Amino acid sequence: MSKQRPPSVLVPVPGPVDKEKLAVVLDKLYFLGRPRLTLFHVVEVSSRTSPLNSEFFRDAINRAERGLKPLKTWLEKLGYKVSIKVVLARDVAEGIVDEVGLGGYDAVVMMRGLKRRFLRGLFHRSVSERVVRASGCPVIVVRVD
Numbered sequence: 725m726s727k728q729r730p731p732s733v734l735v736p737v738p739g740p741v742d743k744e745k746l747a748v749v750l751d752k753l754y755f756l757g758r759p760r761l762t763l764f765h766v767v768e769v770s771s772r773t774s775p776l777n778s779e780f781f782r783d784a785i786n787r788a789e790r791g792l793k794p795l796k797t798w799l800e801k802l803g804y805k806v807s808i809k810v811v812l813a814r815d816v817a818e819g820i821v822d823e824v825g826l827g828g829y830d831a832v833v834m835m836r837g838l839k840r841r842f843l844r845g846l847f848h849r850s851v852s853e854r855v856v857r858a859s860g861c862p863v864i865v866v867r868v869d
Contacts, residue, residue: 730805731759731830736766736820738851740791741835743798745868749833750802752866760805762827763792766819767812785810817854824859832863 733753753759765788767781788810799806813819824832834852856863 729760731756732762732828733759734762734764734820734824734827734829734832736764736816736832736834736851736855737792737795738765738816738835741795741868743795745835746795746799748868749835749866750799752864753833756831758803758805759830760807761799762807762809762829763795763799764808764820764823765792765810766816767810768816768819769812769814781812785812817851817858820851820855821858824855824861829861831861832859834863834865835868836865 733756735749767784767788769781789808792808792810796806796808809823811819811823813822820832823829832855834855836850836852852863852865856865
C-alpha cells in the first residue's frame with residue numbers, strides 16, 4: 725500500500741502577520757490534517773517600466789524571506805512541513821494565481837482584513853476575491869481582523 729501525500733496548501737502572507745492570526749487560519753484547515761504549507765509572499769513591482777529581474781529587487785526579496793522565517797520555525801515546531809516562497813509580480817493577485825497554476829496546490833488559504841468602504845468597494849475588487857475567481861483550486865478566505 726502506498727502512503728498518500730499530505731495536501732499542499734498555499735498561504736499568501738501579505739506582510740507582517742502575528743502568530744495569533746496564523747493560528748486562526750490553521751484552525752480552518754483542521755479537516756486537512758497536517759497539510760504541507762507554503763508561506764508565500766509577492767513583492768509587487770507596480771511600474772510597467774521596471775524589469776521583473778530579481779537582482780533589482782534582491783533586498784525586498786531577502787526582507788520578505790527574513791520576515792517569514794519566524795512563522796516557518798513556529799509552524800515546524802507545531803509539526804507542519806513548511807516552505808517559503810517569495811516571487812516578483814506586477815500585481816499581488818496575479819502573482820498568487822500564477823503560483824497556484826504552477827505549484828500544484830490542493831488549496832489556497834487567504835487572510836482577509838476588514839471590508840472596504842462602500843464606494844471604494846464598488847470600484848476595486850479585493851485580492852482574495854480576484855484569487856477566488858481566477859484560481860483553479862479551492863480557496864478558503866479567513867477573516868483575521
